[in-house]
Amino acid sequence: MQTTYVPRKRYSSSLFYRLLISFIIIILLLVSFNVASFTFFRSSIREEIIKNSSLNLETTVASYEKNISLIKSLMVSLYFNTHTEALKNNPQKLDFIISSQVQRELQNVLANNQLSLYNIIYYFPNRDFVIDKDGSRDAQMMFSKFYTSPMYPEQFWSTETGKSSLSFRVYPSAEFQERTSFSTRSFGTFNPVLFKSAATDGLSIIALLDSDRLFEAYSHFQVDSDFYILDDAGGTTYAVSNRKDPLQLKPHTGSSGYYLEGTNYYFYKQGAVTGNTYVLIVPFATISEQFFKLNVFMVGLIFLSIIIGVAISILFAKRFNNPLTTIISSIQQMDRHQSAPFVSPIREFNVISQKLHDLFLTNETINRDLLSKNSLLKHYAYLNKVKMIHTDIEDAKISIDSDKPYVIVLYQLMYIDNQLAAMDMDPNRASYYIKEFVQSQFIQAYKDALTFQIEKDQILTIIFTNDSELSVLDNLLIDIKKIFELDASYCSVTIAVSPVHDNAFIFNEAFENTLLLAKQRKLGEGVQIIREKEILPPDLWFSxxxxxxxxxxxxxxxxxxxxxxxxxxxxxxxxxxxxxxxxxxxxxxxxxxxxxxxxxxxxxxxxxxxxxxxxxxxxxxxxxxxxxxxxxxxxxxxxxxxxxKKEATDHITSFVTKYVNEHFGSDLSLDLLADKLNITGAYLSTYFKEKTDINFSDYVNTVRMNKAMELLEKTDLKIQDVSTLVGYYTIASFNRMFKKHTGLTPSEFRRARMH
The missing domain is CATH 1.20.272 (Zinc Finger, Delta Prime; domain 3)
Known part of the structure; x- marks a missing residue:
């Protein structure tokens, strides 16, 4: 029996087998990539979690500590400012004007607050009253009704402020509420911050730091992580966690680092300002298990993909190879240089033959057209090369003359706007005319010179020459300078000339050096030609x-x-x-x-x-x-x-303040006073605000409230009568404004003064 032998070369050169083998190789590469990725993941995910978690914690600690440091600086500045000193130096009696000024200061500070502060409280333990952004009141009422917390009653602050060794401290977070006879409202979770002077216990400043807002601003941890802030005794100052048991770090852990305990990583770092220890707990086991399950699923999917991929590869290779083989055999019968396309009885082959014949003719036409436009392509090639300097395109391949030495001439145009406008010409059009003039001058001496406008005030000429022909260039530049000098009244020109360069591949660097030459222009009008680089003086400024x-x-x-x-x-x-x-x-x-x-x-x-x-x-x-x-x-x-401005007299402000103090019980309006001054109400409002740094309506209310407090304290007049005397015709509006100004109702204020 005779065996038929099929040569190996026949199969190795077959398109069908090569396509099939290529598909299988791609599938195997994808499988190898997945296996390598899984192996790399198992070895590196632990280090990535540790690195990222450590960096996140360090960033959070730095932000927290900086925030606390800024809060301390703010409290120090408030403690020693002029109004606070006035309150401390008058221990016997509260000055309500200064108190109102302090309240407005606190409102301004908290309105522009970037430190996550909710409120700032001035606490006078010896006088048993406080001042905050809402007004002044006695300390017992403040900490039992308006800002109440089981952890921080009034007795707690009285004890803390009496400690002589304590000057600044951040306390553990707690929920603060407002409790009235009708409702209870929660303000949120705050970390109280205390500042006092060791020299005196007459005043302490308590800031309420919004813990949750600070955490949202500075933390970037994954969702299932836990975060703790521990004080120097190990107690929890703030925590974001679902754990019920208090956190205990391992002893002898140092100031920063991490360790693995159970299925969690514990990252910790001690703050330099507060001394608090910040702890981040990251569950590693859950992440690893999730990725493992994902990779098991992916391995199964890959095996299934291999089976399907091989089957589709065989089918696709056959469907692609069979018609392509027929087409190639038909194309081989065509003569590329024949005058007519190959004719076949198959319609589809005739279409292919006709299209190929058309492509051959089009290709010849394109080649002839490209040859005729070679100089234009070269022009745009250099223009693109120049533009790449500004767009940082490093790898674009542009066809330029790489075997010719060249010189770059840059013209920096400096127009005088009013002269150009008098000629009814815009800079772009003027630059175009100058470009055309320069091109006409150079094309006579250098037929292959290229001149084009690269910016509205920059023109560039590229000359292909060598050192022996530079004298021609020098004479040409002198002639061009003489022409430019005639138009020096509306345009000063800097001509920067590069040395001869032999390497076209450093064109970008050569152009940049030419730009630097142009920047060496000295003061003066007219035309300056610059060829050599010089050292310019540094540090031009006042002594x-x-x-x-x-x-x-x-x-x-x-x-x-x-x-x-x-x-x-x-x-x-x-x-x-x-x-x-x-x-x-x-x-x-x-x-x-x-x-x-x-x-x-x-x-x-x-x-x-x-x-x-x-x-x-x-x-x-x-x-x-x-x-x-x-x-x-x-x-x-x-x-x-x-x-x-210094010589102007301020009679307007004097008139307004005097009139308000004398007619505070009358109907006062901005338009009324503006009419008396024969100016507009809008101008008076702006002027009064600029001169006194207070709105007109706020000033009127302040004067009226001061008069009301004086009447309530020194007379037995009814509150209704006091309201009418100071210019309020409804008791409701008077009560509302009085409480906004003092933090107390008129009745509460009178009772407080009677005690």
């Missing part, structure tokens, strides 16, 4: 003595001092060889200093209201004299504004 003298005289409106300081600073920069760009940047910094200094002292510059900005005016300065004249005008104007 410390000049800075102090300048700002002091600036806010005083003394331009006879400030103008010479600026002029000498600019002259020194020119003497040290500074470039125009450096002096322009120095001038911008001085302008910013003037604006910030005057605005911080409430002396805005009227020049800022002009149609042209200071930056636009500064941009048109070209010479030292122009810069000096610019600062002379701005400093003279600012000095004039300051003097006018």
């Amino acid at each position: 410390p003595a000049n800075m102090k003298e300048f700002t002091a005289n600036l806010t005083s409106g003394n331009h006879s001092i400030t103008i010479p300081i600026v002029s000498k600073t600019l002259e020194l920069a020119v003497k040290r060889g500074a470039s125009y760009a450096q002096i322009h940047d120095l001038a911008k910094e001085i302008v910013n200093l003037i604006i910030k200094t005057l605005y911080s002292s409430h002396n805005p510059i009227s020049l800022l209201d002009d149609k042209r900005s200071l930056a636009d005016i500064l941009k048109n300065c070209r010479t030292l004299e122009q810069f000096q004249q610019f600062f002379k005008e701005i400093l003279t104007q600012s000095a004039s504004d300051i003097r006018q």
Whole structure:
């Protein structure tokens, strides 16, 4: 019996078998990748959890400690400010005006609060009263009704503030509530923070830190993690956990680190400010088990995918190979250079043959067109290369001349806006005309030179030449400079010329160096040609003595001092060889200093209201004299504004305060007083707020409440009568305003004064 032998080469070169083998290899690679990923996961997931959890805890601890440090600084500043000192120095009697000012200070602090503080309480244990953002009241009422907590009654604070060794402490968190006869309202969970002076026990400041809000702001832990803050005795100060038993860390753990106990990792770190220990508990076993189950499922899915994939590969390879083999055999019969396409009795093959014939003809047409447009493509290739410098495209492959030496010439255009506007021409159109002129000049001497506009104020020329032909370039640049000088009244030009470069692959670097050359332009109008790089002076700024003298005289409106300081600073920069760009940047910094200094002292510059900005005016300065004249005008104007503001008399504020104090029981309105002053109500409101830092309505209410407190304390008039005398015609509105101002109702206030 004769056996038929099929050569191995026949099968190895078959498209069907190669497709089938390729599909199987891809499937095996996917399986290998999954197995490798599973192995890597088992070995590295533990380290990743430890690393990420440690970093998260360190970030949280740093944020918490910084927040506590800022709270301490805030409490120190409040404790030693002017109003607080006035309250401490008057232990016998509460000054309600100062008390109201302290209350407003607390409201302002808490309104702009970024420290997660809910309230700040001034506690006077010797006088048994407190002041907070809502007003003043006795301490017993404060801690038994308005801010009550079983952990922190009034007796607790009385004891704590009496400890001479204690000055600052953060207490464990607890829920605070408001309890009235009708309802109970929870404020939330707070960590009380106490600050007092060791020298005196007459005043303590208690801040209520919103624990949950602070945790939400600074923690970024996974959902099933537990978080604890322990004090120096190991007690829990704050916790986010479902555990019922108190947390106990292992002894001798140090100030920071982690350890594994049971199925949990314990990460801990001690804070430098508070001394508290922050603990993060991460359950590792649950995560590992979930990932393990996922990988078991994925392994089963991969095995199933292998079986399905092999079956589909065989089917797809056959369906793809059979018609393709027929098509290839038909294409092989076609002659690429024949005048007519191959004709077959099969319609589909005729379509393919016709399309291929059309493609051959199109390809020849495209080749001829590409040859005719080669110079244009080269132009855009260099333009793209320049643009890549600004977009950081490093790997794009652009077809440029890599075997020709070249020189880069950059024209930096500096237009004078008012001159350009007088010619009724915008910068883009002017730059286009200049580009066309430069191109016409270079194309005569260098036929393959490329000139194009890369920005609205930048033109670039690339010349293919060598060192022996640079004299032609020098003469051409001199001629171009003469033409540019004729238009120097509306445009100053900087011409930066690079050395000859032989390597096209460093074109980006060569262009960047040419840009740096252009920035070496010195002060002055006209045209400057720059070829060599020079060392520019660093640190162009005022000396410390000049800075102090300048700002002091600036806010005083003394331009006879400030103008010479600026002029000498600019002259020194020119003497040290500074470039125009450096002096322009120095001038911008001085302008910013003037604006910030005057605005911080409430002396805005009227020049800022002009149609042209200071930056636009500064941009048109070209010479030292122009810069000096610019600062002379701005400093003279600012000095004039300051003097006018100082010389203005404030008769409006005096009239308003006097009228309100004399007619507090009458109908007072902003429009009424504005009409008496013959001004508008809106202007009076803005003016009074600017001068007194208080709204008109708030000032009227303050005067009326002070008068009401005086009548309630020193007379036996009925509350209804007091209400009418101070300008309130309904007892309800009077009671509401009085409680808002003092924290007590009129009846409570009178009873408190009787005791």
